[in-house]
Amino acid sequence: MKPSSTNEIHPGKYFARPAAEPCVVFAGKSLASSAISNAEGPLLFLGDANTLAALWRVGAGARPGDRVVDLGAPLRLDDALLSSARERVGRAEGFHLVAVGGGTINDLAKLLAAEGRRSFSLVGTCASMNGWVSANASIVRAGNKVSVPAVAPERVLLDDDLLAGAPAALAAAGIADALCGPFACRDWRLAELADGTGHDAAIAAAVARSLEPLTECLERGDEPDALRPALIDALLAGGVAMSEAHSSAPASGAEHLVAHAIDLLEIARGATPTLHGHAVAIGTLLVAALWEVVDEHLAAMRPSGAVTPVRPHPAASERAAALAAWLPTLAREAPRVVLAKEAREQARRPLDALCTEAMALAPLPSVDRVRAWLRAAGAPTRAAAIHVDAAFLRSALLLARDMRDRTTVFDFAHDLGVLPTRLDEVVTRSGLVDR
């Protein structure tokens, strides 16, 4: 499964120091057909009805002796899908596994590869998220979505013809998943300042650099074909940033908690899943608005130093119960997470010192700028576009901080008293719902 090496691209190129590239990535035109026809042994294609049809459409057919496993139209990766895929793929000795798809099929193949101690290649059919090169897989277990260690693809083929034929909504989702980078990295830094949990400025700088060409394309109004190389680079850089940091932090902050909450509520309702990146778009606008209000609050504290910061501490049991009432599948975990967060809060750096450091952080893109980028990308900028409402946004601002034991702007805003006091202002400023 190897196209001409002239198509190899380097996801680590935005990193000032050499980054360990988790796998070999090829991008360009007609990659899939050349790689398949040049493959030495028999291949086993694993995909769904849409992704396999897309592959055949670009003229990359299975050869005599190859096998095809078509999973139909799965909605989500859960244990039922994993076990049916495991059964249908079998041991398949002598076959090289080729995952054909985006996030879900890639994650499924990562898990099968981990179980069977085998390698696999990915033929990406869309640029909708930044998980191409990561070794983690997301799977729904007991109504909750969890990330588990698995095996990254050995080779990733990003065929231009395939990506160009993917629905526009998928690329819009990918753009949003990349654009949250500055906000995720700000949370990463905030957590380091507050709790000393570690941060790497060089990785954060690489994420920022990788987004510059993408935002330039969006501001110029480039067509999808012109924008795609910048999108691919930004998504790959996000994936490499996570593996370099040994943490999802450089690509997943408070905005991803909002996306995760949307996901959990849809799983509970049995609803069709919103594209991950579309949910991230909503989370990013909410978080961009919150940071603006927090930054204004900090600026108002500066001249006199007289504004006394507040750090309210509702009882842990109350916090856990509120989270469980909102997201029932987190009920079992909620008390543990809240207790861990409470311990962090008690050991946290004094708030006035934290405020001084936070005032000196590099500026973030404004919520208006983020909205303009997302609009240009065709990503949602209104809550109703993904069937959530003002009540959901309010719950997210009040409760999402306790979904994970990691400090984000949600915690900082609560410590400062910005939340819940200025909650309505944040919702309004996000532009996600009408006043």
Ligand SMILES: [Zn+2]
């Ligand atoms: Zn993401």
